[in-house]
Amino acid sequence: xxxxxxxxxxxxxxxxxxALATPATAAPASTLFESAHVGFDDPNTGRTLxxxxxxxxxxxxxxxxxxxxxCTESGGLETCETxxxxxxxxxxxxVRMSLQGASATGVVTYSQTVRTCTYGxxxxxxxRPESCTDAPAxxxxxxxxxxxxxxxxxxxERWSDEEGARYVTRRRTATVVATAFGESFPVEQSxxxxxxxxxxxAAA
Numbered sequence: 369x370x371x372x373x374x375x376x377x378x379x380x381x382x383x384x385x386x387a388l389a390t391p392a393t394a395a396p397a398s399t400l401f402e403s404a405h406v407g408f409d410d411p412n413t414g415r416t417l418x419x420x421x422x423x424x425x426x427x428x429x430x431x432x433x434x435x436x437x438x439c440t441e442s443g444g445l446e447t448c449e450t451x452x453x454x455x456x457x458x459x460x461x462x463v464r465m466s467l468q469g470a471s472a473t474g475v476v477t478y479s480q481t482v483r484t485c486t487y488g489x490x491x492x493x494x495x496r497p498e499s500c501t502d503a504p505a506x507x508x509x510x511x512x513x514x515x516x517x518x519x520x521x522x523x524x525e526r527w528s529d530e531e532g533a534r535y536v537t538r539r540r541t542a543t544v545v546a547t548a549f550g551e552s553f554p555v556e557q558s559x560x561x562x563x564x565x566x567x568x569x570a571a572a
Contacts (some may be wrong), residue, residue: 369389372505374432375451376445379477390513391530395452397409397569397570398567398568398569398570399424399425399567399568399570400425400557400565400566400567400568401422401424401425401564401566401567401568402422402423402424402465402470402564402565402566403421403422403423403563403565403566404419404420404421404422404465404470404472404516404542404562404563404564405411405419405420405560405561405562406418406419406514406516406542406544406546406561406562407558407559407560407561407565408544408553408557408558408559409548409557409559410557413532414436414438415434415435415436415437415551416433416434416435416436416439417434417435417489417546417548417553418422418431418433418434419431419432419512419514419546419548420432421460421463421465421470421472421514423463423465423548424534428460428463428465428472428475429457429458429459430458430460430461430472430476430489430512431455431456431457431458432453432455432458432476432478432548433453433455433510433532434450434451434453434454434478434533434548434549435450435451435452435453436450437449437450437451437467437477437481439534443536444488444489444533445486445487445488446471446486446487447486447487448482448484448485448486448487449483449486449493450482450483450484451480451484452477452480452481452482452507452534453478453480453481453484453549454479455476455477455478456472458476459470459474460473460474460512461473461474461475462474465519466563466565467518467522467538467539467540467564468514468517468518469515469516469517469518469521469529469542469563470542470563471472471515471516471518472512472513472514473511473512473513473514473517474511474512475509475510475512476505476509476512477508477509477512478507478508478509478510479505479506479507479508480505480506480508481502481503482502482503483501483502483503484500484501484503485498485500485501485529486498486499486500486568489544504532509552510549511547511548512547513547513548513554514544514545514546514548515544515545515546515547516542516543516544516561517542517543517544518540518541518542518563519540519541519543520540520541520542521540522538522539522540523538523539523540524530524537525537525539526540527538531571532571532572533568533569533570533571534569534571535566535567535568535569536566536567536569537564537565537566537567538564538565538566539562539564539565540562540563541561541562541563541564542561542563542564543555543558543561544558544561545558548556555569
């Protein structure tokens with residue numbers, strides 16, 4: 369073995385050993401949060417529908433809240449029936465989410481409560497007597513289909529929390545149509561809408 373080889377071989381081996389012993393610098397772990405929200409309000413028929421679609425690292429959940437109210441008058445008394453329907457943490461069968469648009473389809477299980485209130489004529493004290501009863505809660509299922517189409521300008525935000533994690537959020541408004549509980553909810557009744565994507569980077 370020549371002198372040059374006797375010098376280079378140990379140096380090469382040392383470099384390989386050092387490379388294997390030095391861990392690679394990993395990129396900070398990140399988590400993707402996606403969201404879509406809408407609130408429908410139909411003052412003509414006395415009903416509202418609120419839907420929240422969230423997906424965290426590919427796992428989606430759907431929350432649906434429905435409210436409706438109808439009143440009738442007879443013999444000087446007004447009777448109003450209010451229906452509350454809530455479905456939380458439901459798993460949609462089909463989901464698509466991006467800032468360009470989002471959609472969700474599925475069958476959800478909801479809890480229903482019906483409240484009936486009777487209002488009498490205004491008395492001498494200027495008050496209107498009322499009497500309300502709540503029927504026992506029941507459960508049901510309904511098909512839900514909802515589609516968001518991004519329309520507004522994309523707004524970007526950055527911030528950090530107390531633990532040093534960094535967040536990058538992009539959001540925009542949207543037009544939305546939906547069907548739920550056998551009823552249709554058109555674009556013109558969608559008052560509060562949003563599409564959002566937030567990437568969280570763990571503290572280094």
